[in-house]
Amino acid sequence: MSIQLPLKNKPISESAKEAIARCLTPENEILFTIIGDLTMKGKYGESILAVSRDKFIIVSPELEGGVAEYLHSDVKNAKVKRMYGNARLDVELKNGRKVSAFRFTYSVASLCDMAAQFILHISEGKDIDEEMEIVSATFEKLMSVCPKCGRTLLHAGAECIRCQSKSKIMNKLIKYIKPQTKLLLICLGLALLTTAVALLPPYIVRIMVDDILPSKNKGALTVVVFALLGAYIIQFGIGALRGYLLRISGDRIVADLRNDVYRKAQYLPMKFYDKTSTGSVINRIAGDTGTLQGFMLRITQEVVVQFFLLVGIILIMFIMNLKLTLLSLAPVPLVVVSAKIFGKKIYPFYKRIWRRWSAVSSILTDSIPNIRVVKSFAGEKRAVSKFERYNEEWRKVDTASAKITNIFPSAVSFTVMCGTILIWSVGGNMVIDTGGAALSLGLLMSFITYTSMFYGPVNFFAYLSDSYQAALSAAERVLDILDAEPENDLHAGEKPDKVYGRIEYKNVNFSFDRTKKVISEVNLVIEPGDIVGIVGTTGSGKSTLINLLLRFYDNYEGEILIDGKDIKTIDLEYYRSSIGYVQQEPMMFSDTIYNNIAYGVPDAPIEAVINAAEIANAHEFIARQPDGYDSMLGERGVGLSGGEKQRLSIARAVLKNPSILVFDEATAAVDSETENMIQEAIERLIKGRTTLMIAHRLSTLRKANRIIVVDQGKIIENGSHDELMALKGKYYRLIEIQSMSEKVRKSKEDENFE
Amino acid sequence: MSRLYIEGDMARFIKAEANLINVELYDGIKFDMLEPRRLFPISGLNKYITLLDSEGNEKAIIRDLDSLIPESKKVVTDCLNEYYMIPKITKLVDSTDKFGVLKWTVETDHGIKTFDIRNRYSDIKSLFDGRILIRDSDDNRYEIPDTSKLDKKSQYLLYLEL
Known part of the structure; x- marks a missing residue:
């Protein structure tokens, strides 16, 4: 060593x-x-x-x-x-x-x-x-933590995903801009053309005022008027075309970004979702990606256009009159300093508004899907008042930010306008004093128009940092998903020829957040084909044992082996495809019954799906539906009973033909008759497969050849039903209680039937 | 079995070891080595303190800590202070943001501490009663009981993140 x-x-x-x-x-x-x-x-x-x-x-x-x-x-x-x-x-x-x-x-x-x-x-x-x-x-x-940010690395010496990408934040965004390069270059060309044309009208005004109008030259006036018309047609016609093309490229950018964020969100580990509310994830996919798109267009288009405009105007102004140009530049430092202060003040507001809006969204994602519970407990008023309270918090912050976002720019514009007044005053005096020799009226008017145009790009650059701050705060949240560590080695690792189903937990310890150990020193061997019942009181750690086996959480201590191989070394996709998982509350998608069964094997032959439904005791009730397998389910399977949904989820597991089966209290929420049907389905399904069944009903456990009892994260009893009954320990007591409540339940059901 | 609520002078509490206590009820019933735990640790209620045995089974609940006789109240309070460590931040000395991870140096009633906050959106929580709860990257907890009592700089640094 x-x-x-x-x-x-x-x-x-x-x-x-x-x-x-x-x-x-x-x-x-x-x-x-x-x-x-x-x-x-x-x-x-x-x-x-x-x-x-x-x-x-x-x-x-x-x-x-x-x-x-x-x-x-x-x-x-x-x-x-x-x-x-x-x-x-x-x-x-x-x-x-x-x-x-x-x-x-x-x-x-x-x-x-x-x-x-x-x-x-x-x-x-x-x-x-x-x-x-x-x-x-x-x-x-x-x-094994990143020396820069302290995040846990996949292994010692591994590159930190977050730091690596954060330092290349622009590269990350450029990735989305690149495919639109052609379109964006065309837009840029059009923008430069319209900008150049936009510089013409003030100059034409000078010619009109100084030359054409005093000389009463109608022919020249007509030419100049048509020139102005042409300039405006080019400016606005091309502007519309450019807007359309920009929209196309912008939509493509945001769609790509959203796709990537959503794709990544699918592969994030469970611990990310344990700590992040659904509302906040939705906000990032829906809102923040839009903010980033706006920023990307700003830096690829507007920065160039505004810079061109700024340089063009300053050049023209200098050529026209040096003294007035210097005067018009006087408020620039003030604008820049104000913008800096503005940026500093507004940045926390962007974060705060987002936080408040996220809280509002969380209430929506929480209460709307639970509307049945809200109604059944007459909780509408409470739901409304909670929503109003959060919405009010959002309103307050948004209103507070409105003060800054409106007062600051108005104050700056006021200062700029004062600059224009100064030019009117100085320039006007020059026109009057010299009778137009030092400065003509047309030149003054043209100059003032350029001055007001000049503050457009100045404002743009001054407030660029503001939009940069908003984008930064959005980028931070989007990158929080894009850069989050995905489930480890999703497409890496071994793909064994066959999974036989020998499961071994070796010295496994686990806690969700270090405050409490949920699994403690678990050692367990399950042989291929074993049917293992896992019992224990609520919160004893039964489901966590399963969650670790399914690799929903990887940050446990010790090892879990399948056929002697550490499960972390097996390709995750392959690994999960070899496990069938039936939950207590089966989750259905808003899709047809057929697609819900075929969820794990989308290209399964139709007869295989029907066969799976048959094995799961689901075919009969599906056949009774007017739309059969094409019946559309509502969100989360609305329209089916609990037992029906459970049988569909068993059919889903059957179709997968897994080597290992996991049932997490699959019959806990159904009546005796349905339970029997599900039980039959389960018995057909588990033949020859390693099966883990979390259960508390004796009837569910009757097929298990081994039972383990979990208490406070530890395995305290392990053996067959008879052995554990003879032990007269925790299992014995659980079964005693179970038998009594079972009798009461049966008699109540019988009573109701009669 | 109905739940046993303890209040007033119906029980005497004696310090056992570490954060454990022995309880003697007025009717002679005794419980040894119980661990007091708050049922509302986040709400900060000084009421409903559960008393658990070594197996984690509840033996009784203290309805209101303030109603106990002073000696007993002190014993239970000491045990709770031993068990619950939520340092109260009195000053935010420094806050830096590197690669999206916040590093805070704070003064607390337990001393000065520097820690990282991984996710400012989920690890800094503002409660409706005005308190701020913070969780660091190691799952340690901190609390700012009243932001208005912080100095200007601390308020500003906090304000940037809320």
Whole structure:
């Protein structure tokens, strides 16, 4: 074993090093050190747990002498007590003394879990080198984080998806612009043409005022009027064409972006959806992509056009009159500074408005699909008042931002107009004083028109940072999805020829958010063809065991093996296709019955679908539907009973022909008669396949050749029905309660029938 | 079995070990080594404190902590303070944004702490009672009880994210 000792999670202070060294003999080295962040009294500060071959040492300022040490051989039990926002390493010594040895936040919780296990195993006489392999693996996993952003990497040394792409944010967006290059270049060419034409009218005005009108030259007037007409036709005609082409390219950009975000959203792991509301995901796909599209068009089109316009106007103005040009430039610094302040003020509002709108959307996505529950509990008023409360929050923020978005630009425009007044005043005096020799009336009028045109691009560039801020905030949220780590190795990994269905859980530990262990030290072997019933009270961890097997969550400790292979090394798509999963509440799509059954195998032959429906006891009720297999289901399967939906979901699993079957309380929500039909279907389906059934009804478990009982994330009983009944443990008690409630249920059903 | 609610002087609480207590009811019934836990830790209610045995089974509920005799109230409060660590942020010293991850340095009633916030949209929550709840990238929790009591700079830094 080539591990560089001692392993540690961060640098250790010199004083702590000395304190530890004082507890050691020369031949006894420290194997690993955990640098925590809490003192025993719960204050932030350095505290250390250092573990050697024969003892562990605690360094904390509140300990007597700053140090405490315990021999592994004196330890009877060591465990981590997880509390709220902090945790403790509690040790029970063989002399009966109990010690709260080390206190820490969740930042080092997984390391302390490992340390507790190490100390306990060494006290039980287990091999230190073998235990050190687990220790080094835990350290390696913890250190597999991106040094830039701290995200957990797929493995040590892997490139961080987020940082890699964030630094190339423009490249990410350019990817969507590239396919539209031709169209955008045409638009740009047209824009430059219209811009050049737009510079003409003020010049024509000067000619009219200075030359044509005073000389009463009607012929020239007609020519100039037609020239003006031509200029406007070109300007607005081409403008309309350009607008149309821009819309086409913009639509394509936003459609591509939305497709990508939605595609990525499909492949995001469950933990993303555990933390992100549906409303916020919808907002990103619907709203933020639109904001980004606007920004992309702005930077590829308007920036060039406005720059061209700005340079053109300044050149013309300089040629016309240097003094007046300098005067008209006077408000520019003010505009730029104001825009900077504006950008700074408005940026938080964009985020805030989005947050509030997301909250409103979340209520919509929550209450509209649950409208039956709302109505049945007469909750309409409450739903409306909750919506109004959130909507009011949104309104307040939006109104507050409206102040800034309107007052600032108006103040700036006012300043600019003051600049124009200044030019009228200075220029007007020049025209009057010199009788038009230094400055003609036409030139003044033409100049003032150019000045007002000049502030268009100035404003544009000044507020570009504002639209950049809005786009940045949208990009951040869109990239949150686009750059989120997808489910690992979706199209990588092995594709074994066949999945036989031997399942093994090896030392599996799991927690959703480090605050509470949901699965603890699970070791379990299921042989091919085994039918295993999983029982336990609600919240015991049954479904989580299944969720880990289905790889909905990959961040567990330990290993899950299928036919001896770590499931993380198997291609995820292939792997999931070999598992049939029937949930307690079957989810249906708003589609035909046929397509709902064929969801997992869209190209299945029609007869295979019918056959699957037959096996699932669903064919008869489908045949009774006026539209048969073409019956359209409402959202989430509205129109079918719970039992019917369940049979469709079983048919879906049958069609997949999986090697492993998982039933998560498949018959929990149906009556006895339907349960029998479903039970029959299940029995037909499970023949020769490894089957895991989460169930609490004895009737469901009767086919299981093995039963495991899960309690507080641990497997506490494992054996056949008879063995567990003889054990008179938890299973026995569950079955006793079950039998009693079953009798009551049956008699009630009979009563109702009579 | 009906739920046993404890209030007033109907029980005496004695500190056992760590965050555990022994309970003696006025009728002589005793429970040892119970763990007090808040039923409403986020709402911050000082009421409805459940008392769990080592198996996690509820033995009783303290209806209102403030109604207990002072000694008992102190014992239970100490245990709750040991169990629940939600540092109260008194000052936002620094806030930087790198690659979309916020790094905050804050002063709290537990000392100074620097932590990362991965997702500012889901990890900073503003409640309707005016409190702000924060979760860092390690799942540690923090609370800002009253934003109006923060200094100007802290308010501004917070305001940028809310």
